[in-house]
Amino acid sequence: MHQASQTLTVVLFQFFLIIGLALPVPLLAQQPASGRLEVQVTDATTNQLTPVRVRLSRNGWAVKKLPKAAVGVMYGVWDHADGYDYQPDSSYYVAGQFSLDLPPGTYQLSLAKGPEYLEQKHQLQIEAGQVQQQNYQLKRWINMPEKGWYSADDHIHIRRSPREDSLLLTWTQAEDVHVGVMLRMGDFWEAYYPQYAWGEKGVYQKNDYLLTSGQEDPRTPELGHALGIGASDKVRFGKEYYYYDKVFDKLRELGGLGGYAHQAETFHGYRGLTLDGLRGKVDVLELLQFCASDKPLITNHYYHLLDLGIPVTAVAGSDFPWCGNDHATGPPERSARLGNVRFYTYVDGPLTYNSWKAGLAAGHTFVSNGPMLSFEVNGQLPGSKLPVSKGTTLHITAHAYGNAAQVPLQSLEIVGHGKVLGRVSISDAGQSTEHLSLTLDIPAEQGIWLAARAYGNPTQAAHTTPVYVQVDGKNFHNPATAPQYLKLSEGYLKELKKDLKNRQADPQYRAWQYRAGLERRIAETQQVIKGMKKQLR
Template sequence: MGFGQPTGNLRIRTIDDENDKPTPVRVRLTQSGKPIPALPGEAVAVSYGLWDHADGYAFQPDSSFYIDGAFSLDLAPGNYQLTLSKGPEFLRQSHELTIEPGVSLQKTFRLKRWIDMAARHWYSADDHIHIRRSPSENEFLLNWIRAEDLNVGVMLKMGDFWATYYPQYAFGEQGVYQRGNHLLTSGQEDPRTPELGHALGFGADASVRFAQSYYYYDKVFDEIRRRGGLAGYAHQAESFHGYRGLTLDGLRGKVDVLEILQYCVSARPLRTEQYYRMLDLGFPLTAVAGSDFPWCGQDHEHGTPERTARIGNARFYTYLDEPFSASAWQKAVAAGRTFVSSGPMLDLRVNKARPGDRLDVKPGDSLTVTVHAYGQAEQVPLYALELIAHGQVLNRVTSNEPGQSAEHLSLIYPFEALQRGMWIAARCFGDSTQAAHTTPVYVTVNGSGFHNPKTTGKYLSQSEEYLRELEKELDTHRDNPEFRAWYYKQGLKSRIQETREVIANLRKRLAR
């Protein structure tokens, strides 16, 4: 604003339509498509950035900012566009505002849900947020996740061969900060290597790092689990050759969780190739998801204002049958009671079993699978709902069919005269960036496995190919200091041999 130019004032309040209370929201204010550089004093600000640098503070990567229910800002006269959002369960709002000189424009906007998943006992989480945290940041960061309508924000300390980033002041119970049905907790993305992928862990009572044996992920996984946490792989086990690490550790029973929905690998966030491989081989894995803020967005390389890194853009929901708390949430995640989502909501039942449950039946028994998907016609329009068993689509409905709609898709599918176990899951698609997928229900017959006999040969051969690929990497001396797997050749080759023994035993056992 130039010197002496008359200004007007904008005063905004945001109210939760359900309880009439002020509510934190995400705000984006633009004029002719360009963000306003001025920032209200009420903006909730925390320093964040790539590699733990101070790249951002109050403004988010798309030039939006968070508020805790209200803000005021002096603006030059003119027309402005205001966008308010609060995660996928609330309806995003856009408003045209006119500021006049010397006039205070006061507006109150009510944020309305189209669905309340917590009321259905499903609690949302982003398992992959990189922001350094001390106790003084807790309340600010809690408002960030409340503004995105997340119940759990997992703040990850990050590491590589050389150093660690985004420190957390405490882990386990000491690292939990909770207010109502919203909490922050600590975890780690470490080890991270270009040859084996990025490891993920949360819930342990301490961060775990073995600097002198950095490439032995299994040591970290074992210790995280010993300390009460869960461990697994990030980025769909695709980027940074994560499928190698997943093979090495997953086939030896070291892996609890796998991120299967995220915008780091592709603008289409749901990627299940490695997930289905492990499930078909008979290894249960809990599906999780996270934003990898501030690194990944829907268009991380060529971001537009609506398509950049954003907390909660990939999330997962966990079903709790007890009051919400950090320990109850982690117990339910460990049980696999989850589905991942970037918009659509899913409800899968196999008889009465939910995702993560193990259901043992007798030969010849029948099952009934019921799946519902929920969306919102304008902002989360559903297109297709699919029932998946052993990686194959058994039934599919679309919003164009009679009895289906962009807001609700459903199907009922009978399994008759079961003779063999299987894993059963559901997935749903909206627009190109909106998808959801459940952790499976694991069905066994007389205590047998749930593996897929039609694909085990293929997937075991693929796993062996990944091991050969890793061996080739180990036999290549690299001068680039970022690639250090060759330095741990002996230890990794012994782990490869252990994995080959697992594969050989699986071939024998699964053949029977």
């Protein structure tokens, strides 16, 4: 009987092969080669599906199999098609659920949604022929929108048309970035990452998340990279490319704000910041970013302008897909990521494009890549001008909020005129890795700018825009440091002027072609410096 059964099996096997039909499973007695993973992710507060960043790995290596639910948008440096579904760290975005067939084995699943949510890591065992259904809830450790503060990334380089809006919004929602500013980028020759519309016409919004258009243009190696946010149109003067002030003036005319990217640290941005900042052309400065250093907070050029009595609003942006906190060259968790730094704006009422712009124009901001800040001087928010009479008590309160596992606070400082006026750390009584608080009462003897900054782990920091205290109608500049900052300003201008005398062979360096116009602007700035010196006498 056994031999007859084997003969029948062979005959049937040949028969099914000849007629092209699938073999009956009971005859083959094969085991399934894979199992199935089905995942749903909801927000613990709303119980609704929520966009999320997913990374699936096995034995430390990312699984190179993408679920159909992964949301793809073309991106890349210089507007090239370097990526689509996968992010630089091999993660991807889904709108809240996905399924995937996987070979049997042990897998690691990471779920994340920006710094306000607790990241989750799970180990999964996939069995052949079995469906594993997993439902996860993402929990917040802090809810900044409930406090009126909404996050923004001012530096995202992705081309956009109306067709991509809903997909891109899923990306920003997955990182919990409430305002994503898509930057058209330019250089001397052309522009990249086109945007289809500007101002209110370029806004795409669902609930309290929105996308808007901005620009990083002009960009030169001699003067730095300029930012434009919130204008009703793009601004570019191709034949006068090195005259940044014309761009900043036009941006303001169009209802926008202008300033400098990359903390004015790279591409000689400190020269442009000096040239335009001292003449009152600069509104914002990117204070937090991972392009120049693995330490994201660089304040020296910011404090330079502040101590000269020039108000500048602190903003921050990822410069995606260019910059990670090791310049996108290290392990996956340190690669370029949308929203890896951000700034928060206080919005009075519901979040709209115009209410956000109003909060930004008022300077009600702080920058962060983890620690959350609350800061007031006599009840006034960051960015406020506070006129007082001499001797008035300045009541300063600062709070930093963190999470022991994800954002372990280390210290909180109140800074005035660049000096630490008060500091607490986790070793002080009543302080912890999750909450640091500091209160100071000081007399208003002279004008001063006051700000708060906080630090978490070695790559986590936060800093507010200052409150500008004006005593008896006088400015908030720092008489003690202004002379040295004016001397430094003169040094930067001399550095630029020297460059203008040398015709460069490298075609990227074109400042020498604009020598006459730039020298006029340098002369104007030197006159401003002379006026400031007279005021200090």
